[in-house]
Amino acid sequence: MFTRKPLTLPPQLQWQYQDEPALAEWSLKARPYNTDIANGIFIFFLLIQIPCLAWLLPSMTSGLAYQLLIGGFLYIVVMSGGFSMTHQTTKFAYRLTASGLEFCEWKAFPEWLPTLLKWLAVITGVVMLMLVMVHPAALIGAIAGPGLIGLMYLRMGTSSQFRKMHESYHHIVHSWDEFKKVTVFRRRSIIGLDFEWYNPEGEDGKGRMIPWEEIIYCRKSHYNELIEIIRAQLPDSTPYEEAYIQIYAGA
Structure with a gap:
């Protein structure tokens, strides 16, 4: 029961009570941390960008259409990075039997994430450099946008701690x-x-x-x-x- 859209389980997982019928079993993705704090940080990123962009964009270009285009692009880039930090999930699989509770929690490193950040840094950098030719104030955006994304990419690509944090496997067993x-x-x-x-x-x-x-x-x-x-x-x-x-x- 509780097997709606089951996750693909890790190949090394072997239930200790696998010979017993399950009282309940299910798998899902969850956020195993204080989501109130994480959501608050996300909302902060969501709101603080508005006055920052309102201050920055007029100095970059006078055209309203260009301001909306550039502002929307920067907004999406920053919020994508913020969302990836504040809404990370861990995979869980549970099995309940008459003998006890056992569950597995695991994470797999998202191989696509460094590539995504790398291309975002490149694309954002090209856009910002084009704007710098129009107005030097765009240099601030170039540093805040592709600069920070590039640092995140280098950090993830060279940090074994970051990778280890995103590659975990735990199998836990309890008797009732x-x-x-x-x-x-x-x-x-x-x-x-x-x-x-x-x-x-x-x-x-x-x-x-x-x-x-x-x-x-x-x-x-x-x-x-x-x-x-x-x-x-x-x-x-x-x-x-x-x-x-x-x-x-x-x-």
Whole structure:
């Protein structure tokens, strides 16, 4: 169930409870971070460009048609870059059985992204250089446009950290008796399951238990049914709460 438009799973994935019938299984793309902050940054980029372009464009050309054309082009370029930063997604696949919950999360580096940025830098640079011949003030746009995009391209092309961040694979397995609490955050259609894990390096090497929360992402159309399935696998005494869930990057 819950297999609408399933994602292609990583070839190395093997479910631990694959011999058991699934109570629910689904895959989807989700944004595993604080989307309120990310959306706020995107809106900031969306709005701050308007006064910047209104100040810059009249000094570049006097024709309204050219201003609209150049402004629209720069607006699309900057917003495309902003969107790629604030709306990144991770792929998830979940499988619930009578033995427990297991899921896989993975990302694949978008090979097309450096090429896209490279060509955007080239095209924007050509446009800006043509405008510089008309008005020197366009040099500001040339630096802000192709200059920044070119730096992003070089950064991605040479940074192993950036590539590693966008190439990840995790397969996580939990038995139902590990979970101590269920938290439901309906606005984002996510479920938090509290548990503890042992950190041998805690307490100066003495080791200690760390409280943690596993986040489950699902579609709104399956949300209520999924909550019922999960709660049916846990003791009736398991605390249940509907509240805001803070999601940190990498959680």
